[in-house]
Amino acid sequence: MKRGSFQQMKALNKSIILTKILEDGPISRAQIAKETKLTPPTVGSLVKELIEQKMVIESSQGESKGGRKPTMLVINEKGHYMIGIDAGSRNIEGILTDLSGKIVTHVKNKLTLPITEDQFLSVLIDTINTILENSSDYKNDIVGIGIAMHGVVDAESGKSLFAPNLNLRQMPIAETLSEHFPYLIKVENDARALALAEKWFGQGKSSERLVVVNIGTGVGSGVTIGGELYHGESHIAGEIGHMTIDLDGEQCTCGNKGCLQTFISGPAIAKRAINQINLGEQTSLAEVDEVTALKVFEAAEAGDLVAKEILHQTGTYIGVGLINLIHTLNPSQIVLTGGVTNAKDYLLPNIEAAINERALTRKAKQTIISVSELGEHSTALGAVALIIGELFATNGTLS
Ligand SMILES: [Zn+2]
Structure with a gap:
């Protein structure tokens, strides 16, 4: 087997295990092997990597059918933190959450209209800086910044193509933020971010x-x-x-x-x-x-x-x-x-x-x-979900 395809196979198996723990955790290594048809040694070594990457953690002991009680695995909710920004037409709101969506910091800044591109981007940068200042305990575990922006967004380039309520066009949000912050930056339309919020934290x-x-x-x-x-x-x-x-x-x-x-x-x-x-x-x-x-x-x-x-x-x-x-x-x-x-x-x-x-x-x-029952921070949670989705899609290798 070529090295490339071995790496691909490993990534695929890791993703199968991670998804299993996300959907069915707490779950034992033996149960994962049984349900995914992967061999116990494969499961063992990939789980070890996921634990080292702080994606998975061992939790309480499970039920045993005689013999030693198995160790159960769950998603390590406190292993990574994400910043989510709701860039609306009147305010910019930002939150820092763990993988379960639990909010540890919340910041809100007002936008004064009319506004120029530079002014808007500078409020955005200030909001993120304030979150970082208020979150020094988590600084080393922050993996990304998601931005939920109203209007038409090109998610691939991270550009706001048209923000009607601000009357701004062609704003290079991801490009500008990546000059200031050493994290993964993702930009998405707010309604789509809300869909991700329901998918990760809500009814979907x-x-x-x-x-x-x-x-x-x-x-x-x-x-x-x-x-x-x-x-x-x-x-x-x-x-x-x-x-x-x-x-x-x-x-x-x-x-x-x-x-x-x-x-x-x-x-x-x-x-x-x-x-x-x-x-x-x-x-x-x-x-x-x-x-x-x-x-x-x-x-x-x-x-x-x-x-x-x-x-x-x-x-x-x-x-x-x-x-x-x-x-x-x-x-x-x-x-x-x-x-x-x-x-x-x-x-x-x-x-x-x-x-x-x-x-x-x-x-x-x-x-x-x-x-929806997600409440007032649902859009910012959707921005957080943008990063979580990426974290899971890459098996926790973002940072
Ligand atoms: Zn219309």
Whole structure:
């Protein structure tokens, strides 16, 4: 056997063992050998390497069927640390976490608009520097920095091609950061990062075909197939916010008319509420200074019927968007996230009804729809997951 192919075989076997421990740990060496059909000596020597690389650790003793109790193996959650950055349109938030996603440091910096490329990059660098200053105990175990950036991102080159809310184009984020920090740097679109967050830490762990739909000020989605993100030919796969729902509909921020985003985003909900007020409908929202989607949700919670109806209607629109997605991609699971999903109790029944009514097959109706439970740091966790994915893909050889 040639040396190259021996190395490849070893890497493949190591990856099989690491995945086994990740998915089924705590697990003994003997059980790994049995289930992967690798020989016990192969398992033994590769596990030894994984322990040295701080990817795997021996945990408590397992059950024995007579004789010595086997030592169980689990992922070494405290072996490596990652920085995750959520570069939004108003703030840059950063976290440092271990492999389980446990946050040990959190930093938030405001962006002042309008902003130049240099100003934006300098806030980004400051945020990372503050995290590093606050994390001196973990400094030697940090392996990478993930950036989740709104807008269109070229993940391969680590460039932000277009950040609409900042009005910046062609920003070389990975290139700039690698001049300042000696770590692996990965940049990804925020909706795709959210999909990875669900895949590693949330509800999508066992999902082979997962779509995460983010519904907030804008609407986007991230698609993972077999655990891998799907980018499409030129980085725009998943832009479901801009699927046309009404040819003659309202103007969207993208320039087209009647996009899904003009029906289901936070601003769209606020706009429908204002229309109802202007029509003279009896609603407590008429007394509110500035009507926002949050105010509509609060009014619904307080029993306002007009507010409730607006949210129910929003649920129907989301359901229509999701059935288009189901018929195009046929995912096993869709996780909804973003500010608008706070109103899930009003949205979900109508989402399900719209899907039931329109689905082409019984299986399509059964697509699992749920709302994310990852909380406010979900995008930054997705940025962390970018690095974790790379760490596992390379069997822990990043650092
Ligand atoms: Zn649009």
